[in-house]
Amino acid sequence: MSLRKPNRLPGAAPILRASAVEKTFESDSGSFRALSGINLDIEKGEFVCLLGASGCGKSTLLRLIAGFETATRGALSLYGQPIAAPGPERGIVFQDYALFPWLTVYENIAFGPRHRGLGSSEVKRIADKFTEMVGLTAFARHYPNQLSGGMKQRVAIARVLANDTDLLLMDEPFGALDALTREKLQEELLDIWKQTNLTVIFVTHSVEEAVVLADRVVVMTAGPGRIDSDMQIDLPRPRDVSSEAFNTVRRTITQKLSSNVSPTRPAAAVAAE
């Protein structure tokens, strides 16, 4: 069995810590509790997938970490410092890319370094390096609307990497892509993760995607959003989606997930997915 509780090196400080985090959204129609009692420690270099059905608060948790929202209760800290606002050390990649449409591929990637006030030759060196890393050198002068979805997402990834991000936050980044492109980008993301010293928090609702990518899968459930289980995935990389071991893990996680979504559903139907 390749599933077990996460085991930590004693004394290793987490890069990110969420303790007793609660988030309530107030609106005219009342208040909505999106997250409750979230405790989560993430170690440097980990690849963590937040997995759950829509409405389980996984994107809200990511937005809290990014600093776009503030927690109603509890605390979020990065390297021991409370998270108060968005910052370049936490780069986020959105599902719908959010590239600046008036900037070229190159200029989008140079956006962060330029706004950090680096000299122009330094900006150029960094932007060239990351444009090449995601294989878009030939498209450096293209505008986003001239690119396919997969290429846009590569630009979005390069844009945050160029900014010396050490925590990469990804909000269902490959959800809008076709299956072939998605697979390709998953591979590339893993390559980049191995090359760099990144910590990745990756939100997805696809069990397969989580098992392909993650060291650790955090399963979340809705009403209000909380953490259901936290599992280490020890499958060797690169992972073979058709292998028996892979499918055993996938089945276990799918069952965990589905028992929360619809407890009455027979396990056989779930496994057939």
Added chain:
Amino acid sequence: MTNSADTQGLVTPGISSPGLVPRNAAFLKRLRKIGLALIAPVFMIALWSFLVHWTGTRLIPPPTDVVIMMWDFAFGGIYDDAFSASLPIHLWVSLQRVYGGFLLAVITAVPLGILIGRYTLLREMLDPMLSLLRPVPVTAWLPLSMIFFGLGPRSAIFLVFLGAFYPILLNTVFGVKSVDPKLFEAASMLGCRGSQVFRSVVLPAAIPSIFNGLRLGQGFAWILIVVGEMTGVPEGLGAVIMDGRTLSRTDLVITGMVMIGLTGYLTDRLIVLLNNRLLRWSPQHHVS
């Protein structure tokens, strides 16, 4: 790294297409476009000529008389009266007033629009007043403007300013309010903050809307120059039309109208040119 499946999905509008179309096909297409655009005006001029001759009216000159008047107005040598060869001076003062008022409107309405679009507090403070003032026709300001600025060019500039102000302001506000909130998040996550956000995100994102406003505003500016130049100024295309009316010289009136139409069209093309240059990134915002 770029696999074939991904590259095939690449769309490059406006980048590879010119090479695919043979040159004479493009030329024929252009010729066809010009031809189609000429049908309606030619028909209108023919109808005008026919109706003038058929009714035998003396109030409206035939098109040929207007052409002669236009020539005399531009170059002189035919009637040799007060209006001969006076086009440059009238055009020049009208352009000065139109652009005086228009630029004044741009430098006030664009920044104000950006602030109103970005700050709710300012919007809540100013929106009701602006909405109340907006339905008041600019021409209704004429008496007040004559009191404020007297009889003369400053009154005309004020009216042009008022006319151009609202379309520019409203379109700027709209453009700023409709910036994708994700772009602000992306910018803040990349370390862009404070006043940098205006220059790096708000302004470029609102440019398509702002240009809509500029084109509308400039259109209104040319409409209002005629009204503005009714306020007793001796020169300007609007003043020429008023003089023509007083002297019952309809050929002069129509000449003035044609000149305003042509100048308005050409100055609009200038904005379109700038628009297409600044909006290279967005083919759907290109104006042909």
